[in-house]
Amino acid sequence: MNYIDWIILSSTLLFIVIYGTLKSKGSKNVEEYILADQNTNWWTVGLSVMATQASAITFLSTPGQAFHDGLGFVQFYFGLPLAMIVICIAFIPVYHRLKVYTAYEFLENRFDLKTRTLAAVIFLIQRSVGTGLTIYAPSIILSSILGWNLTYITITIGILIIIYTYFGGTKALNVTQKQQAFVIMFGMFITFLLIIYKFPTEITFSNSLDIASINGKMDILNFSTDPSEKYTVWSGITGGFFLMLAYFGTDQSQVGRYLSGKSIKEIQMGLIMNGALKVPMQFFILLVGVMVFIFFQFNKSPLHFNPNNTRMIENSAYKTQYQELENELDVVLEEKNEITLLYSGQLNQDYDNPILEEKMINLNEKEREIRKQGSELIKKANPSAETNDKDYVFIYFILNYLPHGLIGLLLAVIFSAAMSSSASGLYAIASASAMDLYRSHVKDKTDEQYLKVTKYSVIFWGIVCILTACVINLFENLIQLVNIIGSIFYGTVLGIFLVALFVKYVKAKAIFWTGLFVQISVIYIFLLDIVGYLWLNLIGTLGVILLSIIVQFFINMNSEKKMN
Missing domain, CATH: 1.20.1730.10 (Sodium/glucose cotransporter)
Known part of the structure; x- marks a missing residue:
């Protein structure tokens, strides 16, 4: 900001x-x-x-x-x-x-x-x-x-x-x-x-x-x-x-x-x-x-969207393992980017490619699994940490x-x-x-x-x-x-x-x-x-x-x- x-x-x-304060003037009774x-x-x-x-x-x-x-x-x-x-x-x-x-x-x-x-x-x-x-x-x-x-x-x-x-x-x-x-x-x-x-x-x-x-x-x-x-x-x-x-x-x-x-x-x-x-x-x-x-699909996203958890694990014994997962995610996201752009280009030519669809689905599953492993590492680093990061996605984007x-x-x-x-x-x-x-x-x-x-x-x-x-x-x-x-x-x-x-x-x-x-x-x-x-x-x-x-x-x- x-x-x-x-x-x-x-x-x-x-x-x-x-x-709100100014508009309240005159509220002299309960009604x-x-x-x-x-x-x-x-x-x-x-x-x-x-x-x-x-x-x-x-x-x-x-x-x-x-x-x-x-x-x-x-x-x-x-x-x-x-x-x-x-x-x-x-x-x-x-x-x-x-x-x-x-x-x-x-x-x-x-x-x-x-x-x-x-x-x-x-x-x-x-x-x-x-x-x-x-x-x-x-x-x-x-x-x-x-x-x-x-x-x-x-x-x-x-x-x-x-x-x-x-x-x-x-x-x-x-x-x-x-x-x-x-x-x-x-x-x-x-x-x-x-x-x-x-x-x-x-x-x-x-x-x-x-x-x-x-x-x-x-x-x-x-x-x-x-x-x-x-x-x-x-x-x-x-x-x-x-x-x-x-x-x-x-x-x-x-x-x-x-x-x-x-x-x-x-x-x-x-x-x-x-x-x-x-x-x-x-x-x-x-x-x-x-x-x-x-x-x-076309821009870099973090392995985990909650910055508090990210800061915590970067100062823990699991830092190296977490960085390895981040590198794996980067590779998957880069491949998703290429496949998605290729698929979209073919859609623009009115061609629906089922092979590329299947690749996108498989890559999405890989991404989900990597993110799951990241959450598991966060939990190991701090058992009391809340690993659900849904509420941080939109604010991260903003x-x-x-x-x-x-x-x-x-x-x-x-x-x-x-x-x-x-x-x-x-x-x-x-x-x-x-x-x-x-x-x-x-x-x-x-x-x-x-x-x-x-x-x-x-x-x-x-x-x-x-x-x-x-x-x-x-x-x-x-x-x-x-x-x-x-x-x-x-x-x-x-x-x-x-x-x-x-x-x-x-x-x-x-x-x-x-x-x-x-x-x-x-x-x-x-x-x-x-x-x-x-x-x-x-x-x-x-x-x-x-x-x-x-x-x-x-x-x-x-x-x-x-x-x-």
């Missing part, structure tokens, strides 16, 4: 903090601070919802996911448009009619305070971890760039987000997220065009897709019925549907975004906009990752192959996304703890006191999220870890909400004990690792619905016996 990059990056961050006086138009709602979900993890981890595994991850989002329709029809009218501050306030109206508290506590657990992840993600960037201590950077970024969140309000968050969304998509689009521009003259965009397909990067649809498969059409439509229904319908970080809408119609239009654009957006980000893969100025813009994209999603998460946690845990139990305070509690909650939970971020280790990669955490907890909460909306037969006692039991059971099933994590949403949701009906039946039967 040079001074131009630092100017662009720091200017963006300062603008977010200062603008304005949390709901922005319910005066937000539909397209602001839509962009705010998208920006909240699109964290730094999305732009750090998703391209790396595609670099290694291709476009199949997009199947995860197949259930999202359907979830938006269900939320617009079933959830929004109820929330708007009851004029709730949080989604969990509705559960007290339908069941009792115990059930509201249970759902709020489950939310606070999973969202505090999720927000910790969104703080941790950009910390990786600065740690990689500057070689600074990761923990210190995490704490610094977390404090910056606490300040921005504390002085902000939902109105400020909604406004800044519109600008953040523009910066994010503009930066990614420019990067996509620049990658293609940097391809050799023999490589057209069409050729690059053919090359990616040969290397298994264009396999979008997986119709396997094996429940242990992580990403399939069926898990995306079912498990992904329930996860998105839970996230957008019951997670306060999202519910809080659209509860500020002017009317039911404005909220519904904003969510439909999100449903229409989200899958194409994720596909585009994954495609950027595939283009990075193609780019590295720092080493993009021109100055664009580097600063892409880092601004990632930090904008981080601050947007982290602030939304922190607002949601503070709102839930203040409204669902404090105000619901302590009812004799003034509105100003509730506002103070909400703001103090921002500080408390901000510290919790920072501590969480400091102890997180990479698990597969960040984008997967976020979704795994959601899958563990969302199903139970969604089940409670669906029963509340559609199963009037079930009462408070049955739903509370069922929800508690199912949540513990889902955690146990996850620890056994017997199904893909997306199925946990379905298991949790259906478990709560079916079991609560059974429990209510026995409660009713027992009551009848006592009466007789």
Whole structure:
């Protein structure tokens, strides 16, 4: 990075903090601070919802996911448009009619305070971890760039987000997220065009897709019925549907975004906009990752993308062995370069050469094996090292192959996304703890006191999220870890909400004990690792619905016996 990059990056961050702080002036009560006086138009709602979900993890981890595994991850989002329709029809009218501050306030109206508290506590657990992840993600960037201590950077970024969140309000968050969304998509689009521009003259965009397909990067649809498969059409439509229904319908970080809408119609239009654009957006980000893969067919890439691990092994007893693997990789990459250029030239002449295809596949396997051996050496040098480097692929490309100025813009994209999603998460946690845990139990305070509690909650939970971020280790990669955490907890909460909306037969006692039991059971099933994590949403949701009906039946039967 040079001074131009630092100017662009720091200017963006300062603008977010200062603008958010200035826009918060006038938030004199809880309603304005949390709901922005319910005066937000539909397209602001839509962009705010998208920006909240699109964290730094999305732009750090998703391209790396595609670099290694291709476009199949997009199947995860197949259930999202359907979830938006269900939320617009079933959830929004109820929330708007009851004029709730949080989604969990509705559960007290339908069941009792115990059930509201249970759902709020489950939310606070999973969202505090999720927000910790969104703080941790950009910390990786600065740690990689500057070689600074990761923990210190995490704490610094977390404090910056606490300040921005504390002085902000939902109105400020909604406004800044519109600008953040523009910066994010503009930066990614420019990067996509620049990658293609940097391809050799023999490589057209069409050729690059053919090359990616040969290397298994264009396999979008997986119709396997094996429940242990992580990403399939069926898990995306079912498990992904329930996860998105839970996230957008019951997670306060999202519910809080659209509860500020002017009317039911404005909220519904904003969510439909999100449903229409989200899958194409994720596909585009994954495609950027595939283009990075193609780019590295013609440009040097490291044996391992995590610079911290590379520095560590270069100072270990395995340095010589690691250098030998690097030399082997260079030979393979050079041969891949020649074969790929030759194949592309023949494609330009409308000739598809199966011999060259097979050579590319074999070379790709060799490259994968060499990288695997490199990871094994890193593990030998430091058994506690995380050898999965997916989250470092895109940042390596940004720092080493993009021109100055664009580097600063892409880092601004990632930090904008981080601050947007982290602030939304922190607002949601503070709102839930203040409204669902404090105000619901302590009812004799003034509105100003509730506002103070909400703001103090921002500080408390901000510290919790920072501590969480400091102890997180990479698990597969960040984008997967976020979704795994959601899958563990969302199903139970969604089940409670669906029963509340559609199963009037079930009462408070049955739903509370069922929800508690199912949540513990889902955690146990996850620890056994017997199904893909997306199925946990379905298991949790259906478990709560079916079991609560059974429990209510026995409660009713027992009551009848006592009466007789």
